[in-house]
Amino acid sequence: MNSNVEKIKERLSIVDVVSSYMKVEKAGKNYKAKCPFHNEKTPSFFISPERGSYYCFGCNAKGDIFSFVEHFEGTDFLGSLKILAERAGVELSSYRGKETDKKDIYYEIMEEAVSFFEKTFTNNKEARSYLLSRGLNDISIKSFRIGYAPESWNSVFDHLINKGFKKEDIEIVGLIKQTEKGAYDRFRGRIMFPISDSSGRVIAFSGRLFSNSLEVGLPKNGSPTSTSDIVQAKYLNSPDTPLFNKSNILFGLDKAKSSIRSRDYSIIVEGQMDLILSHQIGLTNTVAVSGTAFTDTTIDNPLRRDSSEASESKINNLGLVRRLSSNIIFAYDGDDAGIRAASRSAMIALSLDMQVKIAILPKGKDPADIIFEDHNKWKDVIKNSINIISFHLDRICKATNDIRIRGKQIREIIFPFMIMINSSIEKSAYINEIHSKTGISENAIIEDYKNYEKVASSATRRLSADKVGEDETKEKIDINPRRDNLEKKLFGIIFWKGENEEQSLTINNLRASFEEDIGFENFKKMLDFYEPFSDTLSFETEMWYGDKIDMLILDMEEIILNLEEEIFREQVSSLFIKINEKEQNNDKKDIKSDLADYQKIVEKIEDIKSRRSK
Ligand SMILES: [Zn+2]
Numbered sequence: 095m096n097s098n099v100e101k102i103k104e105r106l107s108i109v110d111v112v113s114s115y116m117k118v119e120k121a122g123k124n125y126k127a128k129c130p131f132h133n134e135k136t137p138s139f140f141i142s143p144e145r146g147s148y149y150c151f152g153c154n155a156k157g158d159i160f161s162f163v164e165h166f167e168g169t170d171f172l173g174s175l176k177i178l179a180e181r182a183g184v185e186l187s188s189y190r191g192k193e194t195d196k197k198d199i200y201y202e203i204m205e206e207a208v209s210f211f212e213k214t215f216t217n218n219k220e221a222r223s224y225l226l227s228r229g230l231n232d233i234s235i236k237s238f239r240i241g242y243a244p245e246s247w248n249s250v251f252d253h254l255i256n257k258g259f260k261k262e263d264i265e266i267v268g269l270i271k272q273t274e275k276g277a278y279d280r281f282r283g284r285i286m287f288p289i290s291d292s293s294g295r296v297i298a299f300s301g302r303l304f305s306n307s308l309e310v311g312l313p314k315n316g317s318p319t320s321t322s323d324i325v326q327a328k329y330l331n332s333p334d335t336p337l338f339n340k341s342n343i344l345f346g347l348d349k350a351k352s353s354i355r356s357r358d359y360s361i362i363v364e365g366q367m368d369l370i371l372s373h374q375i376g377l378t379n380t381v382a383v384s385g386t387a388f389t390d391t392t393i394d395n396p397l398r399r400d401s402s403e404a405s406e407s408k409i410n411n412l413g414l415v416r417r418l419s420s421n422i423i424f425a426y427d428g429d430d431a432g433i434r435a436a437s438r439s440a441m442i443a444l445s446l447d448m449q450v451k452i453a454i455l456p457k458g459k460d461p462a463d464i465i466f467e468d469h470n471k472w473k474d475v476i477k478n479s480i481n482i483i484s485f486h487l488d489r490i491c492k493a494t495n496d497i498r499i500r501g502k503q504i505r506e507i508i509f510p511f512m513i514m515i516n517s518s519i520e521k522s523a524y525i526n527e528i529h530s531k532t533g534i535s536e537n538a539i540i541e542d543y544k545n546y547e548k549v550a551s552s553a554t555r556r557l558s559a560d561k562v563g564e565d566e567t568k569e570k571i572d573i574n575p576r577r578d579n580l581e582k583k584l585f586g587i588i589f590w591k592g593e594n595e596e597q598s599l600t601i602n603n604l605r606a607s608f609e610e611d612i613g614f615e616n617f618k619k620m621l622d623f624y625e626p627f628s629d630t631l632s633f634e635t636e637m638w639y640g641d642k643i644d645m646l647i648l649d650m651e652e653i654i655l656n657l658e659e660e661i662f663r664e665q666v667s668s669l670f671i672k673i674n675e676k677e678q679n680n681d682k683k684d685i686k687s688d689l690a691d692y693q694k695i696v697e698k699i700e701d702i703k704s705r706r707s708k
Pocket of ligand 1: 129130131132139150151152153154155
């Protein structure tokens with residue numbers, strides 16, 4: 095194993111590896127760049143070719159080519175080994191098999207299963223012609239490794255057993271189901287779409303029902319959305335396994351990553367068909383949130399997916415996409431649900447300092463439909479995508495001429511987006527745009543916005559100093575509307591308590607772990623502050639989620655993650671100031687414990703980062 099690592103290190107320099115992911119510039123005999131692991135405007139990320147390592151003065155990230163790829167791609171050591179071995183042209187065969195990690199066996203099983211499904215696909219003419227009728231070509235079928243699971247109870251099971259794999263391992267990766275009567279194949283009579291991690295290892299499947307009996311009467315082409323005979327069709331996904339977490343995978347990222355980087359933007363679609371067709375016509379910087387979104391029991395028309403659920407859970411995994419490019423286009427379905435889902439995802443992306451656009455699709459169409467009709471039309475849709483805030487602004491203006499209603503809607507719809515943005519220049523550009531589109535005077539907009547911001551952030555000032563750094567730093571900390579917005583959302587959920595017992599329980603558990611993470615005293619302070627507004631906040635929560643109440647837990651997890659990061663960053667910076675001042679005044683008192691505290695918080699931030707990239 096070591097010889098493989100060394101061989102790779104001999105062939106690939108740290109500069110080559112890092113610069114294949116991001117822009118670096120020479121600084122003396124070293125190189126510097128903006129750190130991909132924390133947000134910054136000026137570079138504090140240094141690369142030393144001599145030592146073969148990197149170090150960030152902002153967030154203390156450090157390591158070699160393997161840890162860089164691990165962090166950047168959100169994979170594990172084996173994943174980074176695979177990626178770098180391929181690049182270096184190093185054969186890993188001797189390495190395989192020696193590994194005692196159980197996961198390696200799971201990957202082997204999945205790989206064997208993919209090959210098996212690919213082989214049986216070549217014997218199923220109907221499956222192939224169905225995919226061709228949807229516009230896919232043979233090259234796409236091959237490159238996405240689409241396969242077929244035969245209509246049998248034990249075909250893949252028997253195949254894997256014959257290959258020498260153990261039954262319990264096959265069960266763990268989700269390929270078979272165990273019952274009292276015995277084990278049987280989970281996927282039967284389905285077109286199989288493999289789902290890969292960012293390094294290209296297959297970790298799960300999404301199977302589209304395709305038994306011959308059901309597909310009789312399927313139109314060869316034409317508008318599939320209007321045919322009722324395929325509404326029965328459904329997708330079945332692998333369950334969560336040690337390799338696969340439904341809520342964390344963006345489909346197609348392994349194929350899209352280099353193109354996202356070189357084109358400097360990504361396109362997010364909802365479905366597998368949307369994704370594969372996009373790649374087929376050359377938009378290889380596309381990834382999909384769906385394909386991993388449906389549970390075993392979901393009956394769904396794959397041609398008209400319900401957007402919101404699929405989209406939001408996956409958006410948690412924006413980390414890698416953001417590191418590759420901060421420009422992102424959401425190309426969800428053109429119906430209201432699609433727009434809602436895109437808007438929520440957009441807010442998260444904005445809060446991550448990304449530049450967010452939305453593609454405007456004709457109502458009732460999804461990307462696959464449009465590409466199927468005319469792929470140039472789809473390229474135009476992407477070309478004409480517009481900034482998410484401008485998009486909503488135009489919608490408001492189109493809906494009403496009444497300046498009072500416009501004003502109200504701007505407060506309700508536009509300001510929540512604006513508050514997620516860090517840059518004041520960008521904000522003032524939006525204020526200008528609102529003015530020119532609505533005719534409302536700039537001063538009035540600014541005043542309204544300031545009020546909005548004040549209400550939104552009145553809480554932060556009092557709380558932001560937290561336990562660390564207490565009084566002397568209080569004035570130095572700016573109002574942080576982002577943190578405040580997150581707090582309000584979180585406490586809204588906490589006060590609202592959930593729709594049923596199960597949800598309440600989960601909310602309570604999440605709350606407890608948040609309390610523990612940030613410290614009980616800090617939590618108590620926040621709770622006391624928000625308690626008087628509990629009615630309003632819980633009412634807002636109810637309004638916000640409406641019929642999408644099942645998204646609440648996923649949102650809450652994301653909010654907590656972001657909020658913790660904000661809190662810890664504030665703590666780190668105030669502690670930093672404190673330590674600096676002490677050093678200047680040569681004040682040695684408690685400096686050791688301050689430094690230890692500092693280190694502890696930095697570790698907490700690291701931990702959040704790794705949780706996010708999982
Ligand atoms: Zn950094």
